[in-house]
Amino acid sequence: MNEPAKKKLLQxxxxxxxxxxxxxxxxxxxxxxxxxTQASFKPPLIxxxxxxxxxxxxxxxxxxxxxxxYLGADQKDIAQKFFKHVEPVDNTLAGxxxxxxxxxxxxxxxxxxxxxxxxxxxxVEHGDxxxxxxxxxxxxxxxxxxxxxxxxxxxxxxx
Amino acid sequence: MNEPAKKKLLQxxxxxxxxxxxxxxxxxxxxxxxxxTQASFKPPLIxxxxxxxxxxxxxxxxxxxxxxxYLGADQKDIAQKFFKHVEPVDNTLAGxxxxxxxxxxxxxxxxxxxxxxxxxxxxVEHGDxxxxxxxxxxxxxxxxxxxxxxxxxxxxxxx
Numbered sequence: 001m002n003e004p005a006k007k008k009l010l011q012x013x014x015x016x017x018x019x020x021x022x023x024x025x026x027x028x029x030x031x032x033x034x035x036x037t038q039a040s041f042k043p044p045l046i047x048x049x050x051x052x053x054x055x056x057x058x059x060x061x062x063x064x065x066x067x068x069x070y071l072g073a074d075q076k077d078i079a080q081k082f083f084k085h086v087e088p089v090d091n092t093l094a095g096x097x098x099x100x101x102x103x104x105x106x107x108x109x110x111x112x113x114x115x116x117x118x119x120x121x122x123x124v125e126h127g128d129x130x131x132x133x134x135x136x137x138x139x140x141x142x143x144x145x146x147x148x149x150x151x152x153x154x155x156x157x158x159x
Numbered sequence: 160m161n162e163p164a165k166k167k168l169l170q171x172x173x174x175x176x177x178x179x180x181x182x183x184x185x186x187x188x189x190x191x192x193x194x195x196t197q198a199s200f201k202p203p204l205i206x207x208x209x210x211x212x213x214x215x216x217x218x219x220x221x222x223x224x225x226x227x228x229y230l231g232a233d234q235k236d237i238a239q240k241f242f243k244h245v246e247p248v249d250n251t252l253a254g255x256x257x258x259x260x261x262x263x264x265x266x267x268x269x270x271x272x273x274x275x276x277x278x279x280x281x282x283v284e285h286g287d288x289x290x291x292x293x294x295x296x297x298x299x300x301x302x303x304x305x306x307x308x309x310x311x312x313x314x315x316x317x318x
Contacts, residue, residue, distance in 0.1 A: 006298035009229060009273050010197050010205070012306055014173035037196040038169050038317045039208035040286025046169070047206050047290055049198035070168060114168050122283045124292050127199025131206055131292050133283050139165035147171055158197045 007159035021107040024062035044136040049129035070113040073146035114141040166318035175306040180266040183221035190215040203295040208288035229272040232305035273300040
């Protein structure tokens with residue numbers, strides 16, 4: 001394998017950044033996610049790569065439901081807050097105020113670009129990240145002035 | 160469901176464009192693909208959404224191996240040639256000359272940005288597109304002057 005070419009080509013895949021929120025047994029997950037694609041029109045499916053050894057993936061497996069909050073182009077500082085585990089304080093996570101999603105009452109950040117409320121339909125556990133296939137059940141758009149793209153952050157996640 | 164918000168948010172996911180090539184029983188697949196993400200570092204996995212009723216997906220299921228050719232930023236005209244089924248003529252597909260990949264002798268276009276040679280490790284058939292989980296086995300980078308992003312083509316695929 002040409003490792004440098006593999007690394008570069010995987011890093012060239014465009015990705016945006018999102019905050020995934022979920023809850024199970026009184027614990028919350030709220031994590032920055034970048035590996036995501038659409039995967040079907042009917043039903044509307046998305047696919048995420050979620051670190052298999054993470055607290056977030058544990059919660060996700062138990063809850064089967066999650067919200068994917070889209071970060072706006074100028075919200076890199078918020079993305080950075082969700083690299084580590086946080087639990088809610090009053091109605092905030094890492095200082096960011098949230099409301100509750102319509103279906104499963106999961107944290108939604110109204111000051112981000114919008115969100116998808118999803119339910120897990122399948123999980124493939126084969127690598128260091130699990131492939132989570134999920135159906136979109138509800139959605140809300142807050143602002144549409146562009147997403148936070150991984151390529152603009154100076155961070156690297158991929159390769 | 161807020162359908163307009165769902166549509167818009169799915170269309171906001173950044174995607175590039177690739178030509179997937181595969182071969183089985185003397186037939187070739189060569190199709191433009193946009194739904195793709197990385198999904199693991201070790202092993203290096205990617206996930207694709209491939210139309211479940213397509214000739215390409217039939218071939219992919221039979222061959223289990225494929226090449227993902229990355230389109231360069233200025234190769235929209237090439238992307239357009241692979242919306243419909245084509246079979247090779249001499250060593251060209253839709254007029255584009257190809258060579259053979261190192262492992263499975265599948266079509267590689269050396270004038271594109273690079274390619275990943277992959278093997279299918281799992282398939283989830285749940286929607287109008289199949290979720291194809293694949294391991295990257297080989298890679299080659301030809302040029303690194305940017306990828307053809309769906310958002311720059313004026314085309315829409317998602318929502």
